[in-house]
Amino acid sequence: MSYGRIFPLWRAAAGPHWDAYVDHAFVRGIADGSLPRAAFLHYLVQDYLFLVQFARAWSLAVTKAETMEEMRHCAATAQALLEDELALHRGICAEAGIDARMLDAAEERPANIAYTRYVLDAGHAGDFAELLAALVPCVLGYGEIGRRLCTERRDTPYRDWIETYGGADYQALCDKVGALLDGAVTRRLGRVPQDAPRWPVLCGRFTTATRLEAGFWQMGLEP
């Protein structure tokens, strides 16, 4: 399963940056349980703020869409981030004594600001396809990580996290985003999008967002 046709092409174009993201030391620490709890909570608080900005970016995609179908997909993805995914963050943080008020008052780290504002800028400066190219490493990268870690079945205190991203609901979201991406790119760049002059720009957006994902994990290791 590779979440459609376009995603594997962009992933290949990102070269070693993709593995630096999905196989980062932070991810390995989640998988084998060696990640210190303080680092995980620090990451989770930043990720809460991240997802709020990402919901804004998916909402921006609603305004950039060209069809009702695209609008529906993007609105549903923003909703899934705000309700389903953030429920994981709220739950784990509440158990650690970090309540909703503390989450909202947390200060964004520079790596977080860099990534989220890059994506929002891609959306403001570019069209729907450009915004999607900056958005999909987030959704589909975690889908890939969650699916892989779920099959490893190792003993780790971060099982809730792994099962959220490897679970059926998140994987279904990834399949839908992959289908949205395929349709959107074909609609704008044609059936052989690799030949379109805009293809390298889209690959570039995807690769930069991928590098910013790796930077986000790195930030997580430095509470």
Ligand SMILES: Cc1ncc(CN)c(N)n1
């Ligand atoms: C930084 C980041 N990237 C991706 C995801 C998965 N939506 C996330 N929660 N946080």
